[in-house]
Amino acid sequence: MSWFRRNKPESGPAMNVAGSAQAPTVPAPAPAAAANGASSAFLATMMDYPLTLQHVYNRARRLFPNREIVTATADGYERSTYGETFARVERLAGAIQALGVQRGDRVGTLAWNSTRHYELYFAIPCMGAVLHTLNLRLPASQLGFIIQDAADSVIFVDADLVPLLRGVKDSLGSVRHIVVMNGPVPDDVEGLPPVHDYEALLAAAPATFAWPELDEREPAAMCYTSGTTGNPKGVVYSHRSSFLHAFSVTQVDTVGLCERDTSFPLVPMFHVNAWGLPHAAAMVGSKLVFPGKFMDPTHTAQTIADEKVTLAAGVPTLWIGLLQVLDRRSDFDLSSLERIVCGGSAVPASLVRGLDAKGLTIIQAWGMTEMSPIGTVSRLKSSLQSLPFDDQVTYRAKQGIPVTGVDLRIVSLDTGEEAPWDGETFGEIQVRGPWITGSYYHGDNEEMGASKFADGWFRTGDVATIDADGYITIVDRTKDVIKSGGEWISSVQEEGLIMGNPMVLEAAVIGMPHPKWSERPVAVIVPKPEYKDTITKEDIIRHLEPQVAKFWLPDEVIFVDALAKTSVGKFDKKVMREQLKDQVHFEE
Ligand code: AMP
Numbered sequence: 001m002s003w004f005r006r007n008k009p010e011s012g013p014a015m016n017v018a019g020s021a022q023a024p025t026v027p028a029p030a031p032a033a034a035a036n037g038a039s040s041a042f043l044a045t046m047m048d049y050p051l052t053l054q055h056v057y058n059r060a061r062r063l064f065p066n067r068e069i070v071t072a073t074a075d076g077y078e079r080s081t082y083g084e085t086f087a088r089v090e091r092l093a094g095a096i097q098a099l100g101v102q103r104g105d106r107v108g109t110l111a112w113n114s115t116r117h118y119e120l121y122f123a124i125p126c127m128g129a130v131l132h133t134l135n136l137r138l139p140a141s142q143l144g145f146i147i148q149d150a151a152d153s154v155i156f157v158d159a160d161l162v163p164l165l166r167g168v169k170d171s172l173g174s175v176r177h178i179v180v181m182n183g184p185v186p187d188d189v190e191g192l193p194p195v196h197d198y199e200a201l202l203a204a205a206p207a208t209f210a211w212p213e214l215d216e217r218e219p220a221a222m223c224y225t226s227g228t229t230g231n232p233k234g235v236v237y238s239h240r241s242s243f244l245h246a247f248s249v250t251q252v253d254t255v256g257l258c259e260r261d262t263s264f265p266l267v268p269m270f271h272v273n274a275w276g277l278p279h280a281a282a283m284v285g286s287k288l289v290f291p292g293k294f295m296d297p298t299h300t301a302q303t304i305a306d307e308k309v310t311l312a313a314g315v316p317t318l319w320i321g322l323l324q325v326l327d328r329r330s331d332f333d334l335s336s337l338e339r340i341v342c343g344g345s346a347v348p349a350s351l352v353r354g355l356d357a358k359g360l361t362i363i364q365a366w367g368m369t370e371m372s373p374i375g376t377v378s379r380l381k382s383s384l385q386s387l388p389f390d391d392q393v394t395y396r397a398k399q400g401i402p403v404t405g406v407d408l409r410i411v412s413l414d415t416g417e418e419a420p421w422d423g424e425t426f427g428e429i430q431v432r433g434p435w436i437t438g439s440y441y442h443g444d445n446e447e448m449g450a451s452k453f454a455d456g457w458f459r460t461g462d463v464a465t466i467d468a469d470g471y472i473t474i475v476d477r478t479k480d481v482i483k484s485g486g487e488w489i490s491s492v493q494e495e496g497l498i499m500g501n502p503m504v505l506e507a508a509v510i511g512m513p514h515p516k517w518s519e520r521p522v523a524v525i526v527p528k529p530e531y532k533d534t535i536t537k538e539d540i541i542r543h544l545e546p547q548v549a550k551f552w553l554p555d556e557v558i559f560v561d562a563l564a565k566t567s568v569g570k571f572d573k574k575v576m577r578e579q580l581k582d583q584v585h586f587e588e
Pocket of ligand 1: 225226272342343344345346347364365366367368369370373399460461462474476477568
């Protein structure tokens with residue numbers, strides 16, 4: 001596959017995303033065609049200025065040189081500015097070139113969220129190479145597969161993560177150099193490709209670099225999906241898609257990131273480019289705070305208080321943990337924190353309420369690796385702001401409306417037809433837009449996901465409803481939705497309700513085979529420590545009974561100390577299903 005492959009522009013009329021019962025949408029003209037179908041196109045003559053990360057880099061360096069970039073360390077905080085950091089980025093680009101990296105080459109990073117990792121976020125794409133962030137929580141087999149599939153030429157690694165590379169040294173055939181950062185080069189690097197010290201490379205590189213002129217469609221970055229079934233699949237982001245996605249992060253009704261913000265990406269930089277925050281932060285010049293490897297709830301609270309963070313982003317588990325810390329301790333001043341952006345898994349209504357009670361606002365977003373990742377954000381429309389608090393919470397616990405640039409439709413699982421916006425009919429979410437991938441890397445065969453693309457739409461595999469206001473509610477992944485006696489049960493909704501029980505910390509609901517009903521729900525629950533020995537199945541059933549149809553009630557409730565999680569902190573239902581196989585046997 002050529003790295004410079006252009007996505008074919010869409011042709012043909014746009015679907016009516018609102019469904020037949022809704023107001024019609026204007027069919028999009030084929031991009032190259034003129035209005036009125038005339039063959040000699042009358043085209044506007046605006047400049048074809050490339051939307052690249054080089055523009056973002058230049059802008060931050062010129063306009064926000066004194067805005068701070070901070071990384072938490074074991075001894076406190078390491079402080080820098082955009083001016084200093086981006087001067088180092090220029091040196092770094094030269095250093096990477098000196099290692100033989102050429103345009104289009106993939107350069108891996110295996111690192112915590114830090115300022116040095118941030119330097120790579122700009123040096124690699126702006127010199128024309130491809131930033132390939134590697135997930136440090138993957139098992140060796142998957143990490144090795146990903147490095148080989150991407151054919152990374154150089155890998156930058158945090159000193160304490162070098163053992164992970166040693167664990168996959170047989171998969172490093174394409175890797176010509178390893179560069180160690182955020183600590184000294186460890187002694188035991190035998191068997192690895194030549195290993196260098198980051199700071200030494202930087203010191204030896206010239207202060208200036210001749211940046212190439214880039215096409216906005218050249219690849220800037222790539223990430224692999226978490227691959228719970230089959231091998232992980234690569235998604236390649238272009239400069240244009242990264243630029244437009246970062247732009248979206250700065251929209252007021254999206255994340256609204258701006259210069260006055262102090263942003264704190266707790267979502268790992270290897271998880272869909274920390275949801276676009278690092279590039280968006282430079283775009284607007286917001287102060288950036290990186291947690292290093294200190295991402296536990298107590299450190300999180302401390303850093304928010306110390307650095308007066310205004311915007312933090314991470315998965316729900318993190319905020320559930322923060323709430324527990326705030327229940328125990330009242331000495332953290334988190335009054336600067338205006339919003340928490342949360343996604344990756346459903347945000348339970350109880351979490352929205354719990355944080356609200358502490359004066360903290362959580363904003364839910366939905367998306368995925370293939371979508372860069374942002375697809376929807378849950379902000380209350382003006383017409384909903386006068387609703388009673390409880391109804392507002394109901395909307396905030398939905399995944400939100402599609403952001404500008406993302407077209408979204410729901411296709412019924414039963415009929416294959418587009419579902420109406422009635423808040424009830426559910427189906428698979430399909431999307432299209434400028435930051436949604438048009439194919440997977442090496443993706444021209446079935447195993448690599450060719451069937452995920454249909455008529456110019458990407459089939460997300462997520463099941464949802466959409467209401468008349470355009471708010472989606474995620475019901476499940478297609479493979480997790482439970483079908484009992486011909487009726488659908490949403491495991492995600494049931495989990496949210498169970499987590500509303502004050503005795504419960506976390507809950508997952510799994511569909512297990514049943515001889516009569518085909519599947520029945522089983523709830524796996526982590527109780528809060530103080531209820532560990534007293535909570536019962538009846539507590540859960542009594543809590544659910546007034547809220548759900550009888551057939552939704554779980555047949556089994558199992559209490560555990562911890563739930564299996566994926567490498568990016570989501571419930572790992574595949575593992576849980578395996579674990580339950582020996583424990584749960586339904587009889588007719
Ligand atoms: P990843 O590609 O690892 O970011 O995973 C993307 C998947 O996470 C989506 O396809 C959803 O299944 C799930 N997900 C992301 N955000 C949400 C959300 N707000 N609510 C429910 N599920 C979510």
